Amino acid sequence: MRFSTLQRHVREGSRNIWRNGWMTVASVGAVTTTLVLVGAFLALMLNLSNIATNLEKDVQIKALIDLTADQAEIDAVGDAIQRIPEVASVTFSSKDEELSSLIDSLGEEGKVWEMYEQDNPLNDVYIVKTTDPLDTISVAKKIASITNVEEITYGQEVVQNLFKFNQYARNIGLVLIVGLIFTAIFLISNTIKITIIARRREIGIMKLVGATDSFIRWPFFIEGLLLGVLGSIVPILIITTGYYYLSHSGNALTQFSFVELLPFSPFAIQLSLVILAIGAGIGVWGSVMSIRKFLKV
C-alpha cells in the first residue's frame, strides 16, 4: 500500500469518528470504563503477586538436629539435605547463634533468655532454602525423614495459605479482566456495525467503483483503533495519578514492612503502556468483527 493511501484511510477513519458524534462518545465511554477497571485490577494483581513473591522468598525450612547427634552425624545431615535436588542453599546455625538471634529479635524481653546462655536448651539447625518456593512443603517432608532430624518448621500454615491465596487472586482477576475486555469489544463492534449499516449504500457504491474489500475495510479498522486509543487516555490518567498518591504517601498499607508497592517508575509507565495496548486491541478487534459480514454487497 502506498503511504498516501494509508494517509487517506487515516483521514477517512478520523472523519468517521467525528461524524459519528454520540456513537463515538458512547463507545469511547465503554472502553474508558473497562480500562479503568482493568487497570485497577492489573495494578492490584501485580502488587499482590509482588508481595507474595517477596514473602515466598523469605520462606525457609529450619531442620532442628537431635541434641544427641555428634559432629559427624550433624555433617551427615547437612550432606543429606544438600543432596535433595530442589534445595538451593543450606546454612548451618549453631544453637548459640540461634539463641543470640532469638535474644536480639525479642529486644527487652529477650533479656530473660540470657540466663540460658550457660545451659542452652535450643537445637543446632540447618536453614534450608529451595530454588522454587513452591517446593517448600515437599522438601520439608523429605528433610523430616532424614535420621537425626528431630523436627522441621517452615511456618506451614502461612506458606500454604499464601500459595492458595495467590492462585485464587490470579484466577479471579484474570476471569474478570477477560470478561470486561470482551464486553468492551462487543460494545465497540456494535457501534461500528451500526455506522456500517447506516453506510451500506455508500459501501455498495464504493464497490461499484472498483474498491476492494480491504480498501473499504481500512478506514473502519483505523476508526476502531482510534476509538480504543481515545478510550485509554482517561484510564491512564486516573491510574497513574491514583498510583502516584498511593505509592508516595506514607499510608496505612506501607506500615507493614512486607507490603512494598512496586515503584511508581517504571511500574506506572509499564501499566500505562499495557492499558494503551489493550485499548488499541479492543478497538481493532471490535472493528474487525463488525466489518467481516458487511462487505458482501
Next chain:
Amino acid sequence: MIAMENVYKTYPNGVTAINGIDVTIDQGEFVYIVGPSGAGKSTFIKLMFREEVPTKGNIVINNRNLAKMKWKEVPLLRRDIGVVYQDFKLLPKLTVYENVAFALEVIEETPRNIRRRVMQVLDQVGLKNKARFIPDELSGGEQQRVAIARAIVNHPKLLIADEPTGNLDPETSWEIMRILEEINASGTTIIMATHSKEIVNTIKKRVIAIEGGLIVRDEHRGEYGYEI
C-alpha cells in the same frame, strides 16, 4: 471487445430476466439499449460489470471472462469500466472533487496525479468551479455530470449508462448527451439504456431492442421504435 454468448439470467425469485442473448459490440461503438419496462435492459447492463452473475453462458469483456471470474478480480474489472446510473450513486458526504477522486484513490494513484486528473475531468464536464460542493447542493444534471466525471476519470475503454437522463429535464439531457458523445469520440465504447425516443431518433447510433429478455432488433443508425 464485448461478446455475450448464449447468456441467461434467472434471479433467485425465479424471474428469468435474460433469456438467451448473443451479441458482440466493437471497441468505440455507441449503442442504445431500448425496450419496454421490465424487458431486461438493466439486467443486461448489470451483467457487464458483474453486479449480476449470469446463470448460464459466457460474457467476455476486454479479454476477461466474467463467467469464470473470481471474487477478487471483480474490483479490477470494475476499474476498467465506467458506470453511470439514473440515480447518480454519488457518495453523499463527499465533495464533488472527493467523489471523483475516489475512483483514483481506489487504484492508488499518486496524490499529484489524482489532483491533476480530477481537475481535468471536472473541467471536461464543466464543473471545475463546483469542486467543493457536496452532491445535495447540485442540480440533477450537475450530479449526473459528476457521476460521468467519476466514470471516466481513469480512462475506461467502456462506459455503461443505465438511463442516465431518466431523471433529468430535456434540456439537461441534451447536455449530458453532448458530453457522452465527446467521450465516445475519444474512442470509449458507450452502452446506454434509455427510454428517450427523442434522443435515440435524433442522435443516430446502433440500437439494440430487448423484449422479454431477448434481442428482438439490432440495427445500425436505428430508430427508437416504440411509442411513449
